[in-house]
Amino acid sequence: MPTALAPAFAGFLRNARDELNARFAEARRLRPDLDGEAFAAFLRDTVDPLVAAVDAVQPAFAVDVARAGYELGLELVGQGLAGPAGREPALEQGWREVGTAAAALLAAAPERVLAAIGNALHQLAATPGARPAEWIQAMRTLAPRCAEPDAFLTLGQVAAWRAGMAHFRAGALAAADRLPPELALAALRASGSDWGEARRRLAADPWFDPAAAEARGVRVVARAGAFRGFGGLFVQPPAVAAAGEHFLVRSGEECWLLTADAFGATFHRATDAERANPRPAPVPPGVTASGTTLTIDGARIDLPELGEIGGVAANGTTLALTSPFTHAVLLVALGG
Numbered sequence: 001m002p003t004a005l006a007p008a009f010a011g012f013l014r015n016a017r018d019e020l021n022a023r024f025a026e027a028r029r030l031r032p033d034l035d036g037e038a039f040a041a042f043l044r045d046t047v048d049p050l051v052a053a054v055d056a057v058q059p060a061f062a063v064d065v066a067r068a069g070y071e072l073g074l075e076l077v078g079q080g081l082a083g084p085a086g087r088e089p090a091l092e093q094g095w096r097e098v099g100t101a102a103a104a105l106l107a108a109a110p111e112r113v114l115a116a117i118g119n120a121l122h123q124l125a126a127t128p129g130a131r132p133a134e135w136i137q138a139m140r141t142l143a144p145r146c147a148e149p150d151a152f153l154t155l156g157q158v159a160a161w162r163a164g165m166a167h168f169r170a171g172a173l174a175a176a177d178r179l180p181p182e183l184a185l186a187a188l189r190a191s192g193s194d195w196g197e198a199r200r201r202l203a204a205d206p207w208f209d210p211a212a213a214e215a216r217g218v219r220v221v222a223r224a225g226a227f228r229g230f231g232g233l234f235v236q237p238p239a240v241a242a243a244g245e246h247f248l249v250r251s252g253e254e255c256w257l258l259t260a261d262a263f264g265a266t267f268h269r270a271t272d273a274e275r276a277n278p279r280p281a282p283v284p285p286g287v288t289a290s291g292t293t294l295t296i297d298g299a300r301i302d303l304p305e306l307g308e309i310g311g312v313a314a315n316g317t318t319l320a321l322t323s324p325f326t327h328a329v330l331l332v333a334l335g336g
Contacts, residue, residue, distance in 0.1 A: 038083035164264030206261035
């Protein structure tokens with residue numbers, strides 16, 4: 001037996017049937033592959049719980065949420081992102097789990113909140129190494145602490161950085177300053193109660209993780225990139241050069257900007273300006289490489305996984321190492 005819809009959603013679909021049928025027909029004209037059964041499943045499994053959650057706390061706004069869910073759902077299912085065979089199941093999970101947890105905010109701004117959840121999870125799902133499930137968990141837990149939709153959107157940006165979007169770093173730090181200090185600390189899973197101190201350390205050291213045990217000194221912190229045949233980016237072992245606080249990574253005729261910190265590492269196609277004008281930083285004095293051994297101020301780090309260290313670049317806080325025998329870039333924190 002099909003699960004019965006919540007009364008508020010069932011009433012909306014019944015009362016607005018002619019309007020909604022016209023909207024579906026128009027959407028199918030634009031997207032002939034839009035599947036009616038898939039869309040019906042999306043309404044039942046994803047939109048209905050949202051309407052029910054809002055109806056329980058702000059019943060006057062349940063119809064607004066139903067309409068927003070229907071309209072946005074046509075786009076998502078029409079693009080093949082959502083529905084039973086959708087390419088991004090995390091998107092529906094996020095709508096259900098985050099949206100129901102943020103029912104009061106959803107009532108206040110349904111299109112804005114649902115679009116924000118969808119956009120965040122679409123970006124996370126499209127970014128190799130990012131962790132959509134972590135974002136959903138953080139937002140589900142912390143969204144009820146947001147006083148209004150603007151705070152929810154700001155929290156989402158910080159949580160996306162924490163979930164692996166390293167290129168959000170500067171913007172997310174600025175966004176965190178707009179949150180109540182206790183919420184900013186919670187979003188980054190920071191111990192203690194001093195946001196100012198946590199922020200100072202986050203800004204100074206990309207490898208500082210306020211949720212992890214203290215780590216200092218020279219250490220391997222990340223391995224980024226892989227052979228294209230195994231789902232990575234690189235057709236041949238890459239070469240690396242510093243570009244300000246990031247790295248330019250070249251493989252064959254292609255070039256990417258690598259951004260990395262304690263929360264993740266992301267690659268982005270380098271712009272023409274970035275390709276043409278790298279901003280190299282000199283490798284620090286005392287750093288040498290021979291075979292598979294990196295030596296920094298007399299301290300040795302053996303890196304047999306590289307086979308042979310072929311290139312070293314530095315950006316002030318991090319060394320990037322490449323090898324003719326691997327398609328990955330190994331990142332070493334210079335410590336502190």
